[in-house]
Amino acid sequence: MYEKLLTTGVPLVLIYLAWAWGGLQQDWLLPAIAAAVILLVVLWISPPQARRDVASRSLPWWRDVFFYGGLLFLAYLTLQWWNAGRVLFFDVGFQEWRYSSPRHPDWPSAITRPEAAQMLAWFFPAWVLGLVVRSPAIGTRAILGILRALVYGAGLLALVGIIQFATHAKARYWLRPTAEFFASFGYTNHAAAYFVLMGALAAGLLYRELFNVGGALRAATDIGRNPEGPVAARSAPPTLKRARSRIHIATLAVSLVLCMVGANLSLSRAGVILAWALAAFVAVYGLLRGWRRLRAAARVNLAAATIAVLFVFYFAVAGFGKKEILNEFTVKKPIHHRLCPALDKVNLAMGGRWELDQAAWRIWQDHKLLGIGGWGFRYLLALYVPQEEWKTVVQTSGKANVHCDPLQFLAEFGVIGFSLMLIALTALLNVGGAVPFRDPLWVMGVVGLSLVVIFSLIDLPFRCPVILCTWVVILAALPKVTEHAQSKQRV
16 A cells, blocks of 8 residues: 555656646645655655565665755755845945845855745655655566656657647647746746656666567567566566557657657757757667667667657657757857857857856855855845846846756855755765666666756756656666666576
């Protein structure tokens, strides 16, 4: 009963966040927080013994470094919220604008309480969901079910976005008017990052089904017995196993294409670049991996299927959004690239991100240890930019964030808060075991997670609750499912 509650709750929360405006609307975020509280209680009262099919890296929450690291980080955010309340005033003596000191100057603080509380609302669900996935109460089969549910939910959401794009909708879900959006996301770069991540996860699950679980391709070409079948399917008749495998392969392939098309039609330049880089990697990886494992007839089928999927992907993107995508890469203001003149006609402008990075770095230099609190950057930005640059750097839209997540987290949480966050994330890596390079789910999962990290260096994917929570869940899930596959190979 406890496992069903946990394994049902995790995908429901994540899919809800994806469909509910990405979790960025505070009122719509409250149900996810309430669900996270319930999941945490269920986790606490669930039996401590591990399931038989759980990998050795599963730890009860009271022995998990992620639990303590995340708890300390949340406690730090709570201190920033409790000590918040700083006002802007003009210092007559220094003839400059300043923010007043918090009630307790030597403690963590923030500018305003509501915005400091938003950090707790973002990170608390991510912490709980990570704990649930790492718990011994959830088996490997259940985790794979969670990951599949996330991919199917993302594919369906991408389909909604594609329909909106094709019909030239002016409102999200045809209900909420928004200047720029895709699917449920009011910020198109968030949509791109989310669908690239889910596309990579879909590719990993697809290849795992094809190469490791005896998928329809191997069954159709009679490659031989598969020793890596899923635990739940070992007792099932071969015909039923093949039927299940074909269904999984078809739905995962469709979800993969939908997510990749969605990433392109979001019209995010970085998203388009990363989506096509991922598509190329997925195709090359699948061909190389399949070429070594399959016989001649199956290799031809795999190559034909890969080319067909790429053509579907290309024509879907070109058919719906070629003009709009090309327009995004059209140069508005000519810039001469000395090293590569061919880029003169490609719009790769960063929208003032370098100036924001410099301001965030200077803010951190003045608040190294404790930071300035959640959303503090938006308040202090004008104080760290020359007044003659306010019109272009401060007073234009989209300047409430650094557009470099690591730098913004460092400036707002300081060395102490940033270190606590890294401790929790490091615990999720489980670097002590062997690296499962042979598992396609691990390879594609790591690629997807890495692409979001790369994206975060020039944008703000981790300031979107659904991306933050989904990223943490995938990172927590990979060591368990991949180590279990390795243990079966050793047996």
